[in-house]
Amino acid sequence: GAGVSQSPSNKVTEKGKDVELRCDPISGHTALYWYRQSLGQGLEFLIYFQGNSAPDKSGLPSDRFSAERTGGSVSTLTIQRTQQEDSAVYLCASRLIAEITYEQYFGPGTRLTVT
Amino acid sequence: GEDVEQSLFLSVREGDSSVINCTYTDSSSTYLYWYKQEPGAGLQLLTYIFSNMDMKQDQRLTVLLNKKDKHLSLRIADTQTGDSAIYFCAEGTDTGRRALTFGSGTRLQVQP
Numbered sequence: 001g002a003g004v005s006q007s008p009s010n011k012v013t014e015k016g017k018d019v020e021l022r023c024d025p026i027s028g029h030t031a032l033y034w035y036r037q038s039l040g041q042g043l044e045f046l047i048y049f050q051g052n053s054a055p056d057k058s059g060l061p062s063d064r065f066s067a068e069r070t071g072g073s074v075s076t077l078t079i080q081r082t083q084q085e086d087s088a089v090y091l092c093a094s095r096l097i098a099e100i101t102y103e104q105y106f107g108p109g110t111r112l113t114v115t
Numbered sequence: 116g117e118d119v120e121q122s123l124f125l126s127v128r129e130g131d132s133s134v135i136n137c138t139y140t141d142s143s144s145t146y147l148y149w150y151k152q153e154p155g156a157g158l159q160l161l162t163y164i165f166s167n168m169d170m171k172q173d174q175r176l177t178v179l180l181n182k183k184d185k186h187l188s189l190r191i192a193d194t195q196t197g198d199s200a201i202y203f204c205a206e207g208t209d210t211g212r213r214a215l216t217f218g219s220g221t222r223l224q225v226q227p
Contacts, residue, residue: 004157033214042119042203042217043158059214091157102146102207104215106157 002026004107006092012113013082021077021110025094033104034067034077037089046090049075050097082114121204121218128226133191135221137204140185144206147180148215149189152201161189161202191223199225 005024013019025032030051035043045059049069060066064082069075079086089111093104118140127133139147145166150158164171164178164187171178177190191198201222205215 035217040123040219042219043205043215045214045216048214056214093158103148103160103163106150106159108155108157 004092004094004105006090006107006110008110009108010111010113012115015084015114016081018078018080019082019112021079021090021112023075023077023092023107025073025075025092026096026105027073029094029096029105030072031095031097032069032075033093033095034075035091035093036061037091037109039088043091046077079112082112084114087112087114119204119206119216119218121202121221123219124222124224126224126226127194129194129196131194133189133194133198133223133225135189135191135202135204135223137187137189137218138185139187139204139206139216141206141208141216142185143208144185146207147178147187148205148207149176149178150203150205150217152203152220154200158203194223194225196225196227199223 007022032049034046037043047067048056064080067077089109091109092107095104121137148163149161151161152158162173162176164180175192179188201220203220204218207215
C-alpha cells in the first residue's frame with residue numbers, strides 16, 4: 001500500500017519568509033510525528049499527534065513553529081519568519097497504535113534550505 | 116535526559132562483516148531499533164529488539180543487546196555495496212507519546 005508521503009521534497013526560501021510542509025500519513029495510522037534532521041545530526045522530535053487528543057508540542061524549538069492535523073489525517077508544519085538555522089530535512093512519520101512494536105513509518109522528508 | 120550515541124563512520128570491504136555500535140542512557144527503554152537511511156530516502160526500519168531480549172537474528176542481521184551496559188550493536192554479515200547507507204540507532208519507552216530518541220547515525224561505506 002501507499003507509504004507516508006511528504007511535499008514538497010525540496011524547498012528553498014529566503015530568510016524571513018513563511019513555509020508550509022505537508023505530510024500524508026498511511027491511511028488508518030492515528031499517530032503522526034514530525035522530526036527534524038539537521039546536517040550530521042540524528043532526528044530531533046518536534047511534535048506528536050494522536051487521534052483527537054491535544055498534540056504534544058514539547059519538541060518545537062520556538063513559537064515560530066506550529067503544526068496542525070486536519071481530520072485526523074494530513075498534517076501541515078508551518079515555520080514562520082524562517083531563519084538560516086531552520087535549514088534541515090523535516091521528516092514525518094506515522095504509526096498504527098495497535099502495533100506492539102511501535103514501529104514508525106517515515107516519509108522521504110522535505111529538505112528545507114533557508115538562504 | 117535521554118541520549119543515544121553512535122560512532123559517525125565505518126568502512127568495510129564487501130563480503131566482510133560490519134558491526135555498528137550504539138550506547139543509550141535511558142534505563143526505561145523498552146524497545147531499541149535500527150533504521151537505515153539511503154540517500155534521498157526516508158528511514159526504513161531494519162530490525163528491533165525488546166529490552167528483555169539479549170539477541171535477535173534476522174537473515175544477515177544480528178542485534179545484540181547488553182542491557183546492563185546499555186549497549187546495542189548491529190552486525191551485518193557478508194556486507195554488500197547495497198548496504199552502504201546511514202544507520203540510526205533509536206530507543207523508545209512504553210509510556211507517553213513513544214517518540215523515538217535517535218542517535219546521530221553511523222555512515223557505513225562498503226568498499227568493493
